[in-house]
């Protein structure tokens with residue numbers, strides 16, 4: 144191999160890129176970590192629940208060292224009508240010991256991860272936008288080209304391996320023909336705000352104390368029937384609040400994502416949680432939602448693709464996961480790139496260990512397990528009919544208006560007769576849910 148500027152150039156300092164860079168630098172490789180944000184994380188946006196055991200594999204002391212906000216011990220899922228919310232409230236301290244999920248604010252987390260990379264010996268280049276891949280002809284390669292570095296403005300930077308960790312739009316992997324542009328049904332738009340409330344208010348309203356926190360998910364009228372949902376996660380002093388809306392359904396609805404967010408924010412079940420707070424952050428970002436079907440080629444001669452850039456997210460309707468998969472893919476990629484560099488074979492064949500490692504671990508296996516989730520979440524009744532149906536049943540159970548009560552089975556049958564949902568639709572949706580999730 145000719146001498147490059149660095150052995151590895153990682154483009155993107157989100158969790159996927161940072162973990163890859165950190166592990167490779169720790170293994171003694173020369174690594175550059177490039178990000179267009181003035182500081183790593185400054186352009187990044189996430190709902191904020193990180194299923195964090197995988198982070199603990201790399202940073203065993205992360206709970207004490209990393210900027211985590213609260214550990215999630217309470218999960219609430221609610222179906223909404225315009226003025227009600229009915230759902231499941233699951234609290235268990237067992238999710239807090241060992242810690243399963245934590246809330247994070249990306250501006251803090253990504254900056255901390257970049258710091259760990261630098262301490263491990265990686266060279267950080269913030270504020271630099273990579274414009275294109277540097278490639279050379281490689282007639283025997285499937286793509287006819289081999290990646291040999293990146294270009295940013297007038298600067299060229301050569302590396303044995305480029306790691307494309309440039310997020311959901313991944314212009315790098317698309318530019319070399321590894322992945323097609325995602326289709327609209329494979330994408331969602333996220334709109335998110337951070338609202339300051341103070342720790343005392345959070346503890347009172349969310350029923351948590353100490354380091355514990357809650358994750359609320361909302362489905363139904365809160366998104367005005369658009370496929371997707373709302374979330375509200377507790378940080379230490381603030382909450383992360385937002386909606387994730389499937390792009391094709393949003394476009395078909397003729398609504399703007401920001402208007403749906405405003406509607407969600409005004410919903411009484413949401414207002415109950417955030418009233419009187421101060422909005423300190425607001426932003427919008429795309430989310431990869433296509434699941435396994437969106438995962439294309441993730442390696443070629445001289446390059447691997449990690450995290451969102453590879454389409455590695457799972458929305459099960461109950462949990463939105465991307466950060467843990469990004470970290471898991473970074474771990475798999477770092478292991479494979481290390482072996483390829485050690486064996487002096489950074490061709491596609493040499494880097495193919497990455498895909499194997501990914502599918503031997505939880506990332507690939509979970510992508511397979513939830514492969515049917517995107518199709519299940521396309522069922523429109525979830526967003527329009529189940530909230531009113533549940534409300535009807537709950538009113539039949541709790542609404543004691545001095546008329547004689549009916550047994551639950553009759554309450555449910557009567558509610559089903561009034562709802563646009565047929566019993567067979569309900570059964571089909573329930574069966575599809577069980578199989579997909």
Ligand SMILES: Cc1cc2nc3c(=O)[nH]c(=O)nc-3n(C[C@H](O)[C@H](O)[C@H](O)COP(=O)(O)OP(=O)(O)OC[C@H]3O[C@@H](n4cnc5c(N)ncnc54)[C@H](O)[C@@H]3O)c2cc1C
Nearest residue numbers: 155157158159179189190191192273310333450451465466
């Ligand atoms: C509203 C919303 C809610 C979400 N909620 C959750 C959640 O609760 N839990 C969860 O686990 N996941 C959630 N996700 C998904 C999660 O945020 C992503 O899966 C995760 O951030 C992916 O990490 P990544 O490192 O692959 O990419 P990113 O975090 O997107 O990082 C990509 C990096 O690449 C940089 N970059 C891009 N192009 C270039 C370029 N040309 N040159 C230089 N740098 C470049 C960017 O600046 C950025 O720092 C949510 C996403 C959204 C939008």
